[in-house]
């Protein structure tokens with residue numbers, strides 16, 4: 001039986017160099033192929049004209065080069081663009097371009113579906129089908145960078161890993177993709193402009209701190225009370241807030257990088273004083289800011305956006321302890337491109 005060939009773009013430069021050494025060639029060959037794959041965007045081994053025919057055939061025997069295809073592209077009234085991205089095996093993920101006056105942000109996916117089970121999120125209903133390869137993550141960014149130049153006349157300025165999936169459950173591939181995005185052979189983007197959002201997996205947050213990553217961290221908190229959090233994000237039963245707190249303290253000690261908490265206020269769930277007090281307390285542990293995200297309804301009625309008044313109670317209490325709060329209005333709602341709405345409805 002033939003083994004399925006590996007996507008060559010899943011290899012780091014080091015791994016590619018080692019591959020050539022193991023195959024009795026020079027490590028330098030790895031650099032050449034790497035350059036073809038990333039700087040020159042080669043789609044076939046045949047394109048690699050300064051690599052000998054024999055070597056190209058050997059690569060062909062061992063690897064494939066997978067590329068994504070942007071299937072449909074929808075544009076919202078507010079300028080948000082949603083790409084349905086077809087992968088080599090036919091599966092689809094979505095990514096979003098969010099323009100503002102001063103920047104364009106790419107919101108990219110890290111998994112097909114999601115490993116987690118947040119009750120309020122449409123992506124969670126898809127379950128996790130597979131992890132994305134580094135090249136598949138990178139290509140989403142590349143596609144959005146092109147659209148940003150085309151529609152808004154400037155390159156992409158920021159990236160958030162807030163599309164489909166839990167990035168920390170696909171950690172290695174996300175890290176490889178980011179290292180390509182930030183390297184000179186790739187897009188040369190500063191890691192400070194990249195934010196990885198997690199639902200809060202303590203062990204992986206610590207690992208990121210140990211790995212001395214340079215990008216920013218966001219945590220989808222939604223409640224600072226264990227019982228409430230477990231009700232709306234059932235997986236979090238395994239990750240109590242005390243563990244999350246400890247991991248975040250560790251992260252801050254090592255990186256000195258402020259954390260952003262993502263927080264939706266829902267009617268009858270976390271729009272009470274106890275919830276506000278708990279968040280205020282939680283925000284004192286580590287330097288942070290809070291993004292209050294508008295709720296984007298997904299078909300059922302269990303979750304409803306809380307009143308303006310309860311949101312103001314949060315803002316007032318957080319500002320009183322000096323925490324910066326931003327209220328994030330939804331973008332791209334009309335094309336199902338807003339937070340939590342990515343669920344491949346069109347395919």
Ligand code: SAH
Pocket residue numbers: 118120121122161162163164165166167197198199218219220262264293294295296297298339340341
């Ligand atoms: N799994 C990661 C990355 C996804 S980010 C994480 O949870 O952080 C997507 C963001 O949108 C998260 O903050 C998530 O909690 C939020 N979200 C999910 N469903 C939503 C909805 N229906 N309305 C508003 N925000 C939602």
